[in-house]
Amino acid sequence: MSGENQQKRQIKLGAFLMETGHHIAAWRHPDAHASGGLDFAHYAELAQIAERAKFDAVFFADSVSVRDTNLPALSRTARADHFEPLTLLSALSVVTKHVGLIATVSTTFNEPYNLARKFASLDHLSGGRSGWNLVTSSTESEALNFSFERHPEHAIRYERAREFYDVVAGLWDSWEDDAFIRDKASGVYFDPDKLHVLGHAGKHFKVRGPLNVARSPQGWPVVVQAGASEAGRELAAQTAEVIFVAHQTLDEAQSFYRDVKGRLAKYGRAPDHLKIMPGIFPIIGRTQEEADAKFAALQDLIHPTVGLSLLSNMSGGVDLSQYPVDDPLPELPETNGGKSRQRLLFDLARRENLTIRDLYLRIAGARGHQQVVGTPQSIADQLQQWFEEEGADGFNIMSPWLPGGLTEFAELVVPELQRRGLFRTEYEGRTLRENLGLPRPANRYTDVAKQLPATFSFARSLA
Amino acid sequence: MSGENQQKRQIKLGAFLMETGHHIAAWRHPDAHASGGLDFAHYAELAQIAERAKFDAVFFADSVSVRDTNLPALSRTARADHFEPLTLLSALSVVTKHVGLIATVSTTFNEPYNLARKFASLDHLSGGRSGWNLVTSSTESEALNFSFERHPEHAIRYERAREFYDVVAGLWDSWEDDAFIRDKASGVYFDPDKLHVLGHAGKHFKVRGPLNVARSPQGWPVVVQAGASEAGRELAAQTAEVIFVAHQTLDEAQSFYRDVKGRLAKYGRAPDHLKIMPGIFPIIGRTQEEADAKFAALQDLIHPTVGLSLLSNMSGGVDLSQYPVDDPLPELPETNGGKSRQRLLFDLARRENLTIRDLYLRIAGARGHQQVVGTPQSIADQLQQWFEEEGADGFNIMSPWLPGGLTEFAELVVPELQRRGLFRTEYEGRTLRENLGLPRPANRYTDVAKQLPATFSFARSLA
Ligand SMILES: Cc1cc2nc3c(=O)[nH]c(=O)nc-3n(C[C@H](O)[C@H](O)[C@H](O)COP(=O)(O)O)c2cc1C
Ligand SMILES: Cc1cc2nc3c(=O)[nH]c(=O)nc-3n(C[C@H](O)[C@H](O)[C@H](O)COP(=O)(O)O)c2cc1C
Numbered sequence: 026m027s028g029e030n031q032q033k034r035q036i037k038l039g040a041f042l043m044e045t046g047h048h049i050a051a052w053r054h055p056d057a058h059a060s061g062g063l064d065f066a067h068y069a070e071l072a073q074i075a076e077r078a079k080f081d082a083v084f085f086a087d088s089v090s091v092r093d094t095n096l097p098a099l100s101r102t103a104r105a106d107h108f109e110p111l112t113l114l115s116a117l118s119v120v121t122k123h124v125g126l127i128a129t130v131s132t133t134f135n136e137p138y139n140l141a142r143k144f145a146s147l148d149h150l151s152g153g154r155s156g157w158n159l160v161t162s163s164t165e166s167e168a169l170n171f172s173f174e175r176h177p178e179h180a181i182r183y184e185r186a187r188e189f190y191d192v193v194a195g196l197w198d199s200w201e202d203d204a205f206i207r208d209k210a211s212g213v214y215f216d217p218d219k220l221h222v223l224g225h226a227g228k229h230f231k232v233r234g235p236l237n238v239a240r241s242p243q244g245w246p247v248v249v250q251a252g253a254s255e256a257g258r259e260l261a262a263q264t265a266e267v268i269f270v271a272h273q274t275l276d277e278a279q280s281f282y283r284d285v286k287g288r289l290a291k292y293g294r295a296p297d298h299l300k301i302m303p304g305i306f307p308i309i310g311r312t313q314e315e316a317d318a319k320f321a322a323l324q325d326l327i328h329p330t331v332g333l334s335l336l337s338n339m340s341g342g343v344d345l346s347q348y349p350v351d352d353p354l355p356e357l358p359e360t361n362g363g364k365s366r367q368r369l370l371f372d373l374a375r376r377e378n379l380t381i382r383d384l385y386l387r388i389a390g391a392r393g394h395q396q397v398v399g400t401p402q403s404i405a406d407q408l409q410q411w412f413e414e415e416g417a418d419g420f421n422i423m424s425p426w427l428p429g430g431l432t433e434f435a436e437l438v439v440p441e442l443q444r445r446g447l448f449r450t451e452y453e454g455r456t457l458r459e460n461l462g463l464p465r466p467a468n469r470y471t472d473v474a475k476q477l478p479a480t481f482s483f484a485r486s487l488a
Numbered sequence: 489m490s491g492e493n494q495q496k497r498q499i500k501l502g503a504f505l506m507e508t509g510h511h512i513a514a515w516r517h518p519d520a521h522a523s524g525g526l527d528f529a530h531y532a533e534l535a536q537i538a539e540r541a542k543f544d545a546v547f548f549a550d551s552v553s554v555r556d557t558n559l560p561a562l563s564r565t566a567r568a569d570h571f572e573p574l575t576l577l578s579a580l581s582v583v584t585k586h587v588g589l590i591a592t593v594s595t596t597f598n599e600p601y602n603l604a605r606k607f608a609s610l611d612h613l614s615g616g617r618s619g620w621n622l623v624t625s626s627t628e629s630e631a632l633n634f635s636f637e638r639h640p641e642h643a644i645r646y647e648r649a650r651e652f653y654d655v656v657a658g659l660w661d662s663w664e665d666d667a668f669i670r671d672k673a674s675g676v677y678f679d680p681d682k683l684h685v686l687g688h689a690g691k692h693f694k695v696r697g698p699l700n701v702a703r704s705p706q707g708w709p710v711v712v713q714a715g716a717s718e719a720g721r722e723l724a725a726q727t728a729e730v731i732f733v734a735h736q737t738l739d740e741a742q743s744f745y746r747d748v749k750g751r752l753a754k755y756g757r758a759p760d761h762l763k764i765m766p767g768i769f770p771i772i773g774r775t776q777e778e779a780d781a782k783f784a785a786l787q788d789l790i791h792p793t794v795g796l797s798l799l800s801n802m803s804g805g806v807d808l809s810q811y812p813v814d815d816p817l818p819e820l821p822e823t824n825g826g827k828s829r830q831r832l833l834f835d836l837a838r839r840e841n842l843t844i845r846d847l848y849l850r851i852a853g854a855r856g857h858q859q860v861v862g863t864p865q866s867i868a869d870q871l872q873q874w875f876e877e878e879g880a881d882g883f884n885i886m887s888p889w890l891p892g893g894l895t896e897f898a899e900l901v902v903p904e905l906q907r908r909g910l911f912r913t914e915y916e917g918r919t920l921r922e923n924l925g926l927p928r929p930a931n932r933y934t935d936v937a938k939q940l941p942a943t944f945s946f947a948r949s950l951a
Binding site: 050052053055059060063065088089090091093096097099100101102103105106107108109111112113115116118119120134135136138139142143145146147149150166169170171172173174199200205207209212213214215216217220222229230231232233234235236237238239326328331 | 789
């Protein structure tokens with residue numbers, strides 16, 4: 026990497042790896058690895074593609090249930106069988122060297138001691154590459170697997186999440202960085218003065234500590250969030266170092282970016298220490314026609330049962346299964362759920378005279394994320410615009426199908442970004458934090474001034 | 489492996505991998521890898537040594553706390569910083585092909601949905617090599633990390649464990665073995681008739697299911713237990729497929745073996761479907777003198793602070809730190825805790841005129857497990873006797889220091905057992921279950937009679 030680029034702000038890239046791909050029919054794509062969801066070799070290949078292309082991280086979403094309310098539709102998608110993300114990432118740490126490893130784990134269905142320990146453990150295993158996507162979970166089907174009668178309220182979930190985070194971060198500081206001496210001659214294994222007992226007693230948790238894992242290479246694994254509500258934004262402003270988010274337009278993205286970055290100052294945080302990374306659903310062709318044709322071919326693979334179920338989910342429960350799918354949308358009474366979304370969809374169909382199939386195809390694709398169908402150049406143009414006009418610090422690449430969609434991004438779009446000086450050609454550091462340009466947190470029990478020059482190696486390159 | 493051996497009952501071997509070794513001073517051994525507790529390369533080497541020697545499994549104990557009541561002693565042992573076992577085993581699955589991967593996870597501090605998922609995930613990652621050591625946990629320090637005021641009662645812990653197991657096993661049957669079709673042409677990903685909702689509602693848990701992981705290669709990961717109480721034995725008789733246990737004498741071992749195997753019939757289980765594997769702490773020399781000298785050298789590494797703390801732990805709180813360590817044990821009043829253990833120790837010291845140091849050295853070594861200090865031949869003799877005289881189906885090898893202690897067992901004792909036809913020279917099967925000679929459980933929702941010939945491949949070799 027040139028000295029010039031080292032100074033220049035560059036795009037951060039995450040690879041969102043969802044079984045066989047982000048598109049709802051991805052698994053049916055001729056090149057998709059249909060049984061990839063539980064095939065380690067599949068994920069090893071994906072992580073290695075991402076690493077060769079110098080992605081900052083691979084990212085795994087998660088939910089702790091099968092959403093089986095519409096079984097006929099579910100049985101036609103590849104969403105019900107996949108690895109638990111932390112076991113998978115631990116295994117991936119062995120077949121990669123540089124790429125960050127980010128897993129989603131819910132604060133609603135876990136204990137902070139277990140979570141702090143697993144991410145610290147993964148950080149040691151990977152030499153400082155672990156990241157935690159903190160979510161509060163939003164589906165009832167998950168709560169029913171954890172002895173809840175119903176899903177806990179949004180506000181309670183976020184209150185618990187806030188305290189959960191405090192406990193986890195506190196446990197990560199149980200040991201000072203240089204606590205372990207391991208001197209065979211004297212027989213001193215660690216310095217007892219560098220062990221700290223948390224002694225947390227709050228509303229949701231009582232956790233004594235200390236953690237039974239040494240402070241990890243990153244100090245704290247990188248904390249990621251993906252909540253967009255008011256409570257979610259505020260928690261992110263206080264605690265997150267990366268935000269994953271879904272936007273459809275640059276306007277939306279800019280207003281979110283401004284809002285969240287604006288909240289940092291009151292917590293004494295620099296805007297640069299929180300990276301905002303919207304999702305991108307890219308379909309790449311050498312020409313626009315080729316890209317359009319690729320997208321159309323994927324859309325063709327959506328079975329009507331799956332399309333209707335998507336439509337029903339996104340419109341708050343409208344059931345269209347009794348109508349011919351290639352007839353125009355019939356007149357329908359409004360249902361109870363999600364009225365504004367319903368109105369939007371009905372109006373759209375009426376205005377453009379859409380059939381039921383047309384309508385579900387409209388909402389299939391990226392499902393809330395930015396959909397870019399184009400050439401490497403036109404896609405790079407869009408990323409560059411979002412990045413330079415303060416809509417994003419980087420992007421979460423949601424490949425339509427896997428592995429092919431990721432390979433195309435790595436081989437066609439990444440080089441274009443590199444040519445423009447917008448993306449690294451070599452990893453800057455050894456840890457995920459260093460590559461993202463995030464500070465390594467000093468241990469709360471250590472004299473920060475004394476500690477800084479030794480551990481904040483990132484400080485030199487960012488100064 | 490010869491056709492003859494295939495019929496013959498053989499010893500099962502587990503490698504108990506504890507950071508730098510089982511001996512309390514192991515980390516100070518000149519050949520020990522002192523910082524091994526958080527070094528993946530260390531564990532990769534150990535797992536590969538075990539696999540080359542055809543061990544059935546590697547095994548990781550666990551506790552979810554640092555036991556810091558005696559900080560000066562703790563700071564001189566390598567017991568406070570280590571990987572979380574499941575993250576570690578997932579990574580080890582990548583660098584091994586045959587050896588089983590058994591991790592301890594407590595039923596007291598976890599949720600069954602998370603646990604069922606992680607072990608199923610590891611089973612998929614490893615091609616059918618995962619095992620769960622179900623423990624209820626016994627230390628107060630752990631409870632205090634999980635919002636408990638004190639450690640839950642023994643009976644309640646076992647009641648919860650029993651129900652926890654039912655939920656986990658039920659979730660492992662969520663999908664029939666052939667539920668996933670993944671037919672790109674028709675668009676059918678799974679057969680909805682082969683998905684089953686558990687709907688568990690009990691005293692401790694309400695868990696709807698289904699699990700979001702396909703049924704794993706072993707059907708169910710192998711269930712291991714290590715509880716020795718009445719409640720522990722009964723739970724094991726109902727549910728365990730392997731028992732780890734600590735015995736000092738063949739008599740003890742035989743009586744435990746008889747007792748537990750005798751409990752199986754009332755649950756309709758064959759004695760052969762539960763393998764009992766006591767711990768062995770082997771110190772191996774080419775001659776008896778060499779072995780004795782090796783043991784003495786290890787014992788010399790025990791710092792008096794550590795020795796006194798061991799003595800205090802094992803005698804219910806006697807504090808001898810104010811007396812000269814090389815003086816004879818002084819006359820002492822009995823303390824409140826563990827009176828019978830105290831009496832035993834005091835009587836022993838009086839009888840043999842032991843110093844305080846002599847006394848703690850007596851109890852250091854194997855700490856409750858069978859200690860064998862000898863030549864490969866004499867050690868093989870002892871293992872053979874326990875195995876043939878119904879004291880054990882196999883052994884859990886607790887190497888005094890690592891990696892050297894395990895290497896010696898693999899290179900010196902294993903070949904001796906193989907020469908005697910007591911241990912395999914090749915893995916019999918692909919999964920941990922197949923190697924242990926355990927049946928693959930049929931899915932409860934499947935027609936068992938129809939299912940048996942296809943999946944019970946073990947049945948052929950054991951018949
Ligand atoms: C890119 C992206 C990824 C997400 N991944 C997950 C996930 O894996 N699991 C989950 O439960 N929620 C996930 N979410 C949802 C949010 O994290 C959050 O739980 C949800 O939006 C509700 O919070 P909110 O009300 O603050 O928006 C994701 C959201 C986005 C934008
Ligand atoms: C070889 C062996 C290994 C054990 N490993 C663990 C362990 O890793 N974690 C744990 O909490 N208990 C462990 N135990 C303890 C028992 O599993 C059990 O929790 C304890 O003995 C209390 O149960 P009981 O009252 O039925 O004996 C182990 C015991 C033995 C013999």
